[in-house]
Amino acid sequence: MWREREVNNxxxxxxxxxxxxxxFRVLVEPDHGRWHACCPALEDIGGATWGCAREEALKNxxxxxxxxxxxxxxxxCPMPEASExxxxxxxxxxxxxxx
Numbered sequence: 001m002w003r004e005r006e007v008n009n010x011x012x013x014x015x016x017x018x019x020x021x022x023x024f025r026v027l028v029e030p031d032h033g034r035w036h037a038c039c040p041a042l043e044d045i046g047g048a049t050w051g052c053a054r055e056e057a058l059k060n061x062x063x064x065x066x067x068x069x070x071x072x073x074x075x076x077c078p079m080p081e082a083s084e085x086x087x088x089x090x091x092x093x094x095x096x097x098x099x
Contacts, residue, residue, distance in 0.1 A: 021090040022069060026061050028054055037061035041082035042068050058098075 028037045031050065035057035039047035042065060049064050051057030072079065079087070 019093055021094040023088040024065055025086050028057050039065050041086035
């Protein structure tokens with residue numbers, strides 16, 4: 001099962017004991033000699049960045065997403081509304097490999 005909860009109903013609290021794994025879709029595209037990366041589910045709250053190379057843009061967008069999620073948890077804010085195509089939530093740890 002790709003999603004065990006509705007994303008829009010998730011409010012994260014600092015100190016929660018339940019581990020969740022979030023899998024976000026990102027877009028990485030060439031943009032005037034550099035690479036633009038964004039996370040559509042988080043773009044309205046700062047989920048975009050760039051890099052000189054595709055790999056750098058991917059690294060940067062991961063850092064941006066990590067920071068946004070950490071802040072949502074710290075302040076007890078709900079996840080922004082997103083479709084199942086944009087984010088999947090798992091109730092247990094997962095490892096992702098992009099090849």
